[in-house]
Amino acid sequence: MTRRPTLALSTALIVAACSAGPATSAASGDSSARDASGAHPAAPVAEAPFTLREVASFDEPWAMTFLPGTRLALVTEKAGKLKLWQEGGATLDVAGVPTVAYGGQGGFGDVVLAPDFASSGMVYLSWAEAGDGGTYGAVVGRAKLVQGEAPRLEGLEIIWKQSPKVTGRGHYSHRLAFSPDGQYLFIGSGERQKFDPAQDMNANLGKIVRLNPDGSVPADNPFASQGGVAAQIWSLGHRNVLGIVFDGEGRLWNHEMGPRGGDEVNLVERGANYGYPVVSNGDHYNGGDIPDHPTRPEFAAPKLWWNPSISPAGLVWYGGDRYPGWKNSLLTGALSGQGLIRLAIEGDTLHKSDRWDFGTRVREVEVREDGTIWLLTDGDEGKLVQLVPKG
Template sequence: MKHVPTLAFAALIIAACSAGTAPSEAAPADTAKLDASGDQPATPVADAPFTVQEIADFDEPWAMTFIPGTKLALVTERSGKLKLWQEGGSTLDVAGVPAVAYGGQGGFGDVILAPDFAQSGIVYLSWVEAGAGGTFGAVVGKAKLEQGGAPKLSGLQIIWKQDPKVTGRGHFSHRLAFSPDGRYLFIGSGERQKFDPAQDMKANLGKIVRLNPDGSVPADNPFADQAGVTAQIWSLGHRNILGLAFDGTGRLWNQEMGPKGGDEVNLVEAKANYGYPIVSNGDHYDGKDIPDHPTRPEFAAPKLWWNPSVSPGGLAWYGGDAYPGWKNSLLMGALSGEGLIRMAIDGDALHKSDRWDFGTRIREVEAREDGTVWLLTDGKKGKLLKLVPKR
């Protein structure tokens, strides 16, 4: 391990996720609209309440999860690999992973542990698969992680798919989170750069989906009495959901990449419609206006939004004490914003509390059970970083 100087990541800046990346992931900061979002300039990492340690290297890392009670973590690489990181040891390939459709924003996605992982060894994964006629869609599966000898997945079972599959390789989202009681699996499903599906109740695109752990639909879902994918829907009117996190009181938050100048964080409520593409605090990338949220009060408005855009990457709730003043905050990575953003939770409100400039794209944020925060940087030379609290 080594300490990383404040500007050491400059060489890691990646202009885009890939040739097929959507503008929301790669575009320069938006200056077209006046910044009414209350954003503040980023603070140099040297002035943060932590130092940064570079721990490990990965190839296009996308998501990670720590295994409680161990010195292990699972990390997905977008091209299709699942890695078992061992603190102080080598990083191993996990066998038995599904084939993924890699390209654009597609590939391997999220990884989380089942609520009963200590007993079952079950993990949940998301990835992109190809369909007929050049179409693609995200899927979610579960499998048992076997760690005896060489690590491998066994009994992989797909439990959910984006419906319909559509052309293009953007805005899959496929972020996962279990409710704190372990009863429900929430899935972020992007609108796949197709706009209208976010409001189409016959599609599960542009939605947050709520399922039982086996993939079945809970009887108390808000649209459970309707047939097909409609029954899966928990909330709608979303764009590109790249972070889901429950706070200490059990409320669900999401962040999503908005259009130009419209990245947002929402407090997610059952049956709520967040308005995309009818309203947004951003504009289309071709310059066409989208009415702002206040023009349509029937839609749920974001708790925070960013203009210029920061391109959110990863979201975690922090409830620890390792960093002074951080308790009960949301931590969000920034891709085009190249940093880490802290938002203090105050009842139903959020406050933009801190923003640190890392000089590189932050794809993932995770809080470990010991209270430390860890990050994954984006791209071919992605890094696992530990934020070491200053004493």
């Protein structure tokens, strides 16, 4: 059974959410906090328009998704478990999960529902898989979720793999999102800390991939005529994609960890090249310089970025009314930034509207059907936390 939750979060978790209009920063009106670049200071602790309800504990939770019409959620744990959380009830293990290559940044990854989940019961999962000669790569599979007292996955099949598998256990990314029309599956594929594959059309590393739901390649993909893995590619020049989401207008956004500095948010366009590792608004960890985006205008530039880094993780679009002033915003967790960040959308521009210091790493952000926002904190005592609107 899931351990009884305890309020292990910092008292700073009850934080300000001074949410003015979309173009207003919570950081004392400092316009620099809304700029595309530079630091993004956290809001001061003050009265918030929400309270925090800690409801469950998990061992290294990584991703979650709510089941429609229920008070249930699927939660992946990095070491290889899939949990079915039941509000007000026991948290159950889901049988039939794949064997994952756990270690480093690898293990169980994302979980999303098929667009026709209500009729098919299909779920999509990502995880790290071992290969030959000490190599690893991310894979994506799908299976039918059978619910009940002993939930299980049936008919698990792998529909996509990172190619090639490489050594090391970092930057799998393997975040998933379906297009609003349900016709296409988008996959964030990290460059596996190998740099050059992000520009190599013979590898699907450092790319955002677009597939049909069965894993086949759409004939109208931008590089379909090249064949091979290039046919899968929707965009390239990415580093470590840890958030991917469509907004209310059907536009695709992603965020990714930069090197030292340069974490960025991109408006993802068909066939666009986002420049990594040729350009970045950060530098190499060894201190080596990487030219900034403005030096190479042929590459698509991020809509905003952070320096110093906040290590973004998890990304949702919020279109509800439960939290005043938040409609049409992107919400991202922050790992090294230890909190939650709201980015207001105005046309194709983003504003760094709010940042709250939770004092703990936030791995995942999700929105339930009732318009409430839920978080997973990171680590072996990870918590499921609901932001309960006041009033």
